[in-house]
Amino acid sequence: MLESARSEEELEAEQAFLAEARVALARMYQEVEARDVPLIGGEDNDERFTNEANERAKRMRTQALLDLPEVPLFFGRLDYEAGAIEDIDRIYIGRRHVHDGNGTPLVIDWRARVSVPFYRATRSDRQRVMLRRRYGFSDVAELTGFEDEPMIGSGYADQADAFLRNEIERPRTGPMRDIVATIQPEQDDLVRAPLHPSVCVQGAPGTGKTAVGLHRVAYLLYTERERLSRGGVVIVGPNRSFLSYIRKVLPALGEVDVRQITIDELINQPAAASDDSEAARLKGDARMARVLRRALWSAVGTPTTGILYSKGSYRYRVHDYELADIVSALRESTRYAPGRNALAQRIAHAVLVQMEQRGESPDDRTQNAVARSKPVRAVLDTVWPRVVPEQVLWRLFSDAQFLAQAADEFTADERAALLWPKAPRSWKSAKWSGADTILLDELDDLIERQAGSLGHLVLDEAQDLSAMQLRALGRRCRTGSATVLGDLAQATTPWAAGSWDRVLDHLEKSDAIVAELDRGFRVPDQIIDFAARLLPQIAPTLGVPRGVRTVADALSIVSTDEPSFTDTLVAACKTALAGEGSVALIAADDQISPLYDVLAAAGLHPALLGATEDEMDTERLVCVPASLAKGLEFDAVIVAEPAHIVAAEPRGLHRLYVVLTRAVSSLQIVHTTPLPSLLS
Template identity: 85%
Template sequence: MVESVLLPAGSGSGSDSGELEAEQAFLTEARAALARMHLEVEERDVPLIGGEDNDERFTNEANERAKRQRTLALRDLPDVPLFFGRLDYEAGTIEEIDRIYIGRRHVHDGSGSPLVIDWRAPVSVPFYRATRSDRQRVLLRRRYGFSDVAELTGFEDEPLIGAGETDQADAFLRAEIERPRTGPMRDIVATIQPEQDDLVRAPLHPSVCVQGAPGTGKTAVGLHRVAYLLYTERERLSRGGVVIVGPNRSFLSYIRKVLPALGEVDVRQITIEELISQPATAVDEPTAARLKSDARMAAVLRRALWSHVVAPTEGILYSKGSQRFRVHDYQVADIVAALRESTRYAPGRDALAQRIAHAVLVLMEQRGESPDDRVQNAVARSKPVKALLDAVWPRVTPEQVLHRLLSDAEFLAQAAGDFSEEERAALLWRKPARSWKSAKWSAADILLLDELTDLIERSSGSLGHLVLDEAQDLSAMQLRALGRRCRTGSVTVLGDLAQATSPWAAGPWERVLGHLDKTDALVVELDRGFRVPDQIINFAARLLPRIAPTLGVPRGVRTVADALSIVETSEASFTDALVSACQSALTGQGSVALIAADNQITQLYDALTAAGLQPALLGTTEDEMDTTRLVCVPATLAKGLEFDSVIVAEPTQIATAEPQGLQRLYVVLTRAVSSLQVIHAEPLPALLS
């Protein structure tokens, strides 16, 4: 059985009230200890090596940076509970300790004895894994309830010995999930479930791909996995760094506080455009954007680049004093053919010069000379060799190659033989730039330039770990660019194929992982929706036979009274109905979102503003969700977000706004944690009727 003490802080009587007061006193002690740890680091002098040597200055800067990061990690966040659980072990399980408090970071007293144990430590694992049949020497598991200002409000005990059944503290899980939220996403460290914990604590290699239905916590799993890996592999990951790539800035703003709450403050969270770091200055037509994102473009670019290497029509004649040394054209052709099969473009050009020079040195040795490396380098830099290089293996830039490809129909036809004539016509620029130096590049072009850059000369370095959230929307060329930045590192891929809304989505996970060059990754499916009520999941799942027929129907573990309501209204009273629904939702607690098609949302935002509701409009600033409980959300920005209450306006307009409109509607319908209200004047899509 589960025994609960859920009392307002300071209330109650008898032993329960006394124990709650004791827990509150321990919380106060732990917070004071954390404040002391923070102060000790803040006041600690950074050891300076001295001198003006560059390495010494670098070391000093590294020490300063490490101090700043440690200081940030030890901040006591006022709205984040310091601990959330307790384990009572059998005597002797842990040396000199039979009871541990589990929290978001390690806290010790003045003598070094632990007060709170980091949730990532091995000794904390039974909090998530222990059961009555496998209790791992745990006698009792306690979970704590906190208010939004991290005030201890109660606790819930789950004995793992003795008679009786246990419901695994489902009531606590439900209460924590349904706790009203405002602002950015919260961590789920107190409610991680066993199947989520398996993924969070999976080793760094092989990579992991999570197919997660709405509400299964895949984003949270990915973020907590980053925190866990930094705990277990910090030194290894610090060399390459960890990066989280999200679909847009609104999504990244939503998740930005999770890792700092877990004590990790040095993880970059960016979009793919920011990672590649070359801004787009042009916009493609939809068909051109889709074709440029196609995996076939990788072969097109390779053929276009290597077409610049041609067969030599003559050899070289190198003069040294009165001596003449000739390397014939067939010898050069053999060297070129061998290099084409074994190197990238730029190193191949350099290697061609050296091999021709070596052939000249062989001729010199045959005449009794003893040339050394200096002579070979002089030959490689000589005018005859340079002239041959420029004729046979010319120096090119990515921009030169792509400009020619997109502006020269004949060149494109030679390189893109597996594209149809109509597709090639769509790829060609309507008004080509006069030269590559004046060309304007679209977002898709920048990915092609990135591919060409790597074909010309391999980039150095690799990230230690890369997290791709909402990865089902990434194109083949985006995935290839990301994979190049994590060649030797590992990845965590998060997404839901049913929520793929981009016209260039790469497809099944096996294909996604192939483009990333991580074919050994473990693919795992999460299908238990903890965060979206069962009624809402079942309603949205009516779309699955059309949008993702190969996926099973997800299961909701919670049923919430009145979670789903569908309101049909007239066109004349449609806006009034939306305003009324938002006003009603705001009488409760937590966040409220009005989601509509992109071409409708501004008008509805204006209507709510005119009614005095003071909504925010997502996508206009980075902290929209921090400033108000009511947010107007364009359908294209809803992915990955959660709100307590969601009002969806005109589902049919969302479904018909784009080719993947039904997938977009599936995303929109699964954003609510407590209640979803659908308001429409137009008939609902047939699958939802």
């Protein structure tokens, strides 16, 4: 809890102002809730759409104005010099705008231009600010104190670092909190970056890259709401546990109309099978895009006979060489399905030219009739047959000869890994893996262009996405912009696309600005320094991140024998629970369930991450499989058997780097097997 820098009377005055602001927000909510939505009479689609849109807009507005009791309405104050802002010399800055009912603002939205000095003003560039005040709140949003930063005069003391440390170290349970009160200048630059071009953030552990991405969404919706409303905003996370962890940040900032989903949910093709790691890696390889294109277009043949179209006593012939020229031209200029339709129309046009030469006056109806005629349909079925994505992919993975023809850039061993050991009897009975669904999506777009584009796409943990996944995401954001977040050192999937240049190229956002965050605000420096011993092997091109905080006894390593292992873990969890905040036990996936049982038998009431979506809301102690740890933070972390985490998967050292950097206050490592040599 922060100490008051002023008298008790001044604190009481600030608390009274907070109460006044809450009353004003409740009134704003009630006014919108009571307002009737104007309905347009009639039954046509446009009128129904307008009525539904108006109802939805009211619903979104009321949700945005809903007061969240655990979220403070304001977190800072700026006192300006006289005349800096018209008729105002003091503003309170909060998560949303609140007014008194007569147009006078009580709280200014943190995204407004006038709020920028709260994050940017310094003593050397005070931006007409006389004083900056930061507030401390309890977990139930009770105002407990404040600290002042005078920008002029003697006796100035920089309190920002102390406030930042207090806020970061405040114990937490449950989902991720927003960082709107503690955004740092380098983070603010990215949050307030314009909609275009896209932004890519390489962020070391604890640098706040996820928070930057979420606050950037809130900022863009504030500045570009109408523009983004046409395509919508989507956040794509690595798994449901991660999305559950971040789900409350945007609503706390007043933004409730943002979809937060996984890539599998966005692609919307169910997966019923699984691949081994080599097959999954190859299916995610960028070379597959060329393979799929060849496989699809191999269905288009060369006409060997012409067609004869009859109308009454007249006969009209289109020769095989004419058909071949039409097919060749279309192959170079169209997608598959539109090309098939265009072939029918161009054949029909060739017939209509002959009709006109005979003195007839055919019209569009005549052309469409020719295009649908039996001779033309026979050519289409032979030369340019209908296909669906599943047909193409089934043949590709079932027929070794066909795969060899389409995938000559793959080695023989790679093609063997792609082939099904036992192929399904037909494409209709095939079961597709998650990697297959991405390939089906690529084929679907090759057959017919996907319509529409998102206004803005946020990709978190983007370093784990394959080239083919990135292409699928890029297709959904062709005209929109993107915020790409990740850390190359945390790339744990065998199919990871590689450098950020490659990632952005696959997304078709090669003009994006790439920025790096290397100051770890969340993870203590001792822990970052320890985990960074892995970087020369897992990410040799990255610099070593530094933490801005050191915490006493932040890191401890306990070597024990097998009989004492579980007892040591139980004791470590009990010690962590004796303090405040959230506690996680992280272990290799195949170890976590037995360890959960051990902790439950010891009466510690753990939750198991991945069992439901609200595990982190229900218990302070959470058992976390190493594969689900990415992006999460806990006050105290106990890591069991790092060597087992490394051995569990091909990129085990990358996974261990993730696991070691989840702690905000303390990390304890318990092991019986020797640590990896880089950490010893």
